[in-house]
Every structure is written in structure tokens, then in C-alpha cells.
Amino acid sequence: MDFLIIGAGAIGGSLGAYLARAGHGVTLVDADEAHVRAIEAHGLRIEGREDFSAQVMAVTPAALPAALGGRQARTVVLAVKAQHTQAALQPVLAHLAQDGCVLSMQNGLNPIAIADMVGAGRTLGACINSMGTDCLEPGRILFGGPGTIGLGELDGRITPRVDALVAVLRASYVANTDVTANIWGHLWSKEAYGAWLFATALTGEPMADVMDDPANDPMLANMAAEVIRVAEAENVRCEVMDDFVPDAMRFKEPRDWAGIRASLAAMAAMNRRSLKQRSGIWRDLAVRKRRTEIDAQLGIVLERAASHGIAVPLLDNLVSQIHALEDGRRAMAQENLEELRRIDAATYAAG
Secondary structure, eight states: OEEEEEOOSHHHHHHHHHHHHTTOEEEEEOSOHHHHHHHHHHOEEEEESSOEEEOOEEEOGGGHHHHHTTOOEEEEEEOSOGGGHHHHHGGGGGGEEEEEEEEEOSSSSTHHHHHHHHOGGGEEEEEEESOOEEEEETTEEEEOOOOEEEEEETTOOOOHHHHHHHHHHHHHTOSSEEEOSOHHHHHHHHHHHHHHHHHHTTTOSOHHHHHTOGGGHHHHHHHHHHHHHHHHHTTOOOOOBTTBOHHHHSOOSSOOHHHHHHHHHHHHHHHHHSSOOSOHHHHHHHTSOOOOSTTTTHHHHHHHHHHTTOOOHHHHHHHHHHHHHHTTSSOOOHHHHHHHHHHHHHHSTTO
């Protein structure tokens, strides 16, 4: 199978390397010219659970037409940061086959924007979790794995193209890849869990330490519950994702505090086993000094919450704090989590 992968970072790059090693045709497209040149010169180096180098074609977006040589792409994988979705996909539209598809392997609800550009019938979604993957430097990617992937059609149908893609990814990339008839349920659960990851970046501590601190249990549970409440207003049933259990987190009476603690402890344990101890969000803020995906991820949740008249005070504060960190108006510190805990106690004291 041939793949055109837009974005050769942590997910797109590792996927491309594993697919190329398995004998599939792969063209990587990345805006980072230094990354492209390093791959051209030395191959794409994968480190972590396995160490190997893959010889794979890599080009910048400007060089894509020449690389395709008039061919049209049937399977396009979009693996750029959520905020770059439309800009990264635009140059590819002219090269997408009529019967082709675009698979979003990103964080967030990006299939919404992709479907607006290419049509829902040519859009697939994937929920990726527990990968522990990072782009270390040009030409080098840490693949922590093993991870899980749920892949599906936006309308829930189980189609031959989804079955084929799942079979390829399961055989060559992530063994725990499965078909789902509820991709939106997976993506909304990832939004809820993603809120936790943004919260862990407020302190700079390892993800597991924040999730394993009982003082954070009510705040993290209610933060996830805010996302789940919005998803339910959108008529989406959130799915279990690894050990993240939406039904334990959701607002209900009585609250399932035993289930909440068990889910948090299990997710903390999973993160302790990862080769990647801090999130990509933390890396964006502390290392790369660039803006995060928060507006393209949780920002959409805030918009949907407002449209349904749902108050989400914890998410509102989390987004504001991340913006302050991005702008240099706030430093990573425990006080940031304490602020969220105060809001939680004032809003959900009876929870």
C-alpha cells in the first residue's frame, strides 16, 4: 500500500519509518527543511523500543508535486499539529484521488475541519494513545510505544478500506490497532484525557506524578467530566481508552470516586512505564518555546460548550493558563494546579 504522510514528526515520522521497513510505499512531507535533509542524507532514525534506520522519501511541501510526478494519492495521512490542519492539507487537495481518503492521525477533533475540505466520505479518524513518541532532532524520532490506535469512518460504518488500513498498521506499526464504529467517542475521550495532559504541563512535573497525586483527583475528574458533558450534548458516547474510563469520570450521582481513583492510578502507571515522561505539550512550552495545540483541541470544546450553554470553568481556566505560559506571562509551578483546585472546590464542592 502507498502512503502520503503529511507531517514527519513524532507520529507521522515513526509511522512512515515502520511502514517503509515493512515494504510499503511512503512519501513523507514536512515543512522543516532540516528534518527533510537529514532524512535524505541518513535515513529516518527510530530509537526507543527498537533502534533502526529507514530509507524513505522525504520532501518539503514545495517539492511534493515533483515527487508525485503526476500520480494521485489514494491514502493521505495527516499528522501535523492540530492548528496546522487546514494549511497542511490545502496543497494536497489537487493530488488526492477521487476515491482517495485522508486519515487524521492527530490529537483533537480535526476530522471536522478535514471533512469540510475533502468531504466526510473521504475522511477517516484515528485515536492514538500511549505512544510515548517524540521528535528528538532532525532525522531522529523516539518511539516509546507500544500504544493503541482506534481507526474508523466518521459515520461508523465498517468498510473495506478501514479493515485494510487496520490490517496494515497492526502488522507493521502498532499491534494494538483496532476498527471502531464510534470514532467520535474515542476522539472525545482523548479530548478529556488530553485536558489532563495540558494540566500536567502547568507544573513541568512528570505526567504520572500529577495523575498520581490524590490532591488532584477531584479537579482532574471534574475537568474530564466537563469534556464528557459537552460530548454528551453533542450526542457522542465516549469510549473507554486504555484505562481512561469515561463512565467513571462523568457527572452522575453518586460519583464513582473509587472508579475515578482506579482510572487515574492506572493511567499514571501507564505513563510511568513510558519512555516519554512529559507530554508533547510540555515540550512545546519548555523546549521548543512555541504555541501548543490548545486552541485547536480544547478551544473547540469551549466553543461547543458555549453553543449548548454548558459552563466549563475548569477548562476555561486551563486554556487561559496555557495561553499565559505560551506568552511568558506565567511560569510552570505548583501554584498553577492549586489555582485549578481552588476553582474546582468552589464550583464542585458537593461533588
